[in-house]
Amino acid sequence: MTAVLEISGLRKTYRGRKGVRKALDGFDMVVEAGQVHGFLGPNGSGKTTTLRTLLGLIKPNDGRMTILGQEVPRHLPQVAGLVGAIVESPQFFGNFSAETTLSLLADAGGVNPHRVPAVLELVGLRDRAKDRVKTYSLGMKQRLAVASALLKEPKLLILDEPANGLDPGGIREMRTLMADLAASGMTVLLSSHILGEIQLICDSVTIISAGRRVAAGSVSEVLASHTSATVKVRLEPGVDLPGAVAILRAAGAVIPSLEKDHFTVGNATNPAQITKLLAEKQIYVSELTPVSADLEDVFLKLTGTAPVDGANRQVDQVAAETQGGWGQ
Numbered sequence: 566m567t568a569v570l571e572i573s574g575l576r577k578t579y580r581g582r583k584g585v586r587k588a589l590d591g592f593d594m595v596v597e598a599g600q601v602h603g604f605l606g607p608n609g610s611g612k613t614t615t616l617r618t619l620l621g622l623i624k625p626n627d628g629r630m631t632i633l634g635q636e637v638p639r640h641l642p643q644v645a646g647l648v649g650a651i652v653e654s655p656q657f658f659g660n661f662s663a664e665t666t667l668s669l670l671a672d673a674g675g676v677n678p679h680r681v682p683a684v685l686e687l688v689g690l691r692d693r694a695k696d697r698v699k700t701y702s703l704g705m706k707q708r709l710a711v712a713s714a715l716l717k718e719p720k721l722l723i724l725d726e727p728a729n730g731l732d733p734g735g736i737r738e739m740r741t742l743m744a745d746l747a748a749s750g751m752t753v754l755l756s757s758h759i760l761g762e763i764q765l766i767c768d769s770v771t772i773i774s775a776g777r778r779v780a781a782g783s784v785s786e787v788l789a790s791h792t793s794a795t796v797k798v799r800l801e802p803g804v805d806l807p808g809a810v811a812i813l814r815a816a817g818a819v820i821p822s823l824e825k826d827h828f829t830v831g832n833a834t835n836p837a838q839i840t841k842l843l844a845e846k847q848i849y850v851s852e853l854t855p856v857s858a859d860l861e862d863v864f865l866k867l868t869g870t871a872p873v874d875g876a877n878r879q880v881d882q883v884a885a886e887t888q889g890g891w892g893q
């Protein structure tokens with residue numbers, strides 16, 4: 566695969582009245598062609614700084630960046646026509662229609678006016694193209710913004726937090742749009758601090774925390790390399806749950822959570838061991854389900870932005886982090 570975007574060792578320090586702030590601290594990223602790549606990290610982790618630096622809007626202190634094989638910012642003029650980006654949320658005139666807005670932008674950018682109906686169709690705004698922008702939902706305004714970035718038929722589309730503020734319906738529309746664009750051969754890089762829907766939109770991800778890359782790869786790779794074998798165990802009603810937990814712990818099980826009617830075993834590489842150990846004490850399992858971690862769990866673990874779930878988390882928390890197998 567060819568990399569459309571490569572960043573290595575990117576550093577950016579902001580100097581302000583409050584002193585020096587390291588926004589990027591040796592950040593690396595690779596985005597392969599034809600992918601929808603999620604750029605994920607909590608607020609303040611350096612996503613916008615990275616994207617602004619890539620686009621030549623701010624100057625890095627150090628690092629190397631290439632877009633479509635060209636070193637940037639030095640060769641930005643050569644590739645600028647191939648990159649569509651929305652980094653600040655664009656402001657549109659509410660009294661203009663989407664069609665008028667895009668026609669003006671096409672005209673100003675020297676783009677063939679035939680692109681206007683084409684991009685309106687692409688983002689699903691054709692039916693509302695003649696309505697005034699102030700009558701649009703936030704999702705429609707976001708799609709208009711995407712349409713404006715698509716006018717010049719970019720090979721790489723960069724969107725900073727495109728799902729921000731959208732309701733689930735709007736996010737679903739955005740997701741379909743991204744998939745359509747990737748299917749047409751475009752590479753899409755989208756940043757987000759919200760994980761839920763990203764997992765479904767992206768082929769691959771880079772997770773950033775405090776200005777550094779903490780994980781990268783295909784969504785399935787990232788999930789596989791950062792999850793441990795966790796199973797949920799439910800026992801027959803009326804069975805002494807803490808008693809069962811004590812038996813398993815004595816055998817080395819890690820119990821990340823204990824609820825009223827079930828518990829989880831965090832290091833169950835051999836789940837049969839759970840049924841065997843409990844059955845030996847005449848305790849019978851009524852449900853044993855693998856708990857598949859999602860990207861959100863990995864993100865929270867890596868970036869440390871998890872809400873502290875005090876009641877359950879303190880139990881065996883340290884042991885659970887070690888991910889060691891048990892009961893083999």
Ligand SMILES: Nc1ncnc2c1ncn2[C@@H]1O[C@H](COP(=O)(O)OP(=O)(O)O)[C@@H](O)[C@H]1O
Pocket residue numbers: 579580581586587588606607608609610611612613614615
């Ligand atoms: N213009 C600026 N001046 C000073 N600090 C900034 C500026 N822009 C961003 N920062 C700081 O840099 C860090 C990264 O910010 P940002 O790139 O906006 O993160 P994100 O987009 O992931 O939320 C934050 O600590 C933020 O406060």
Ligand SMILES: [Mg+2]
Pocket residue numbers: 612613614725726
């Ligand atoms: Mg940002």
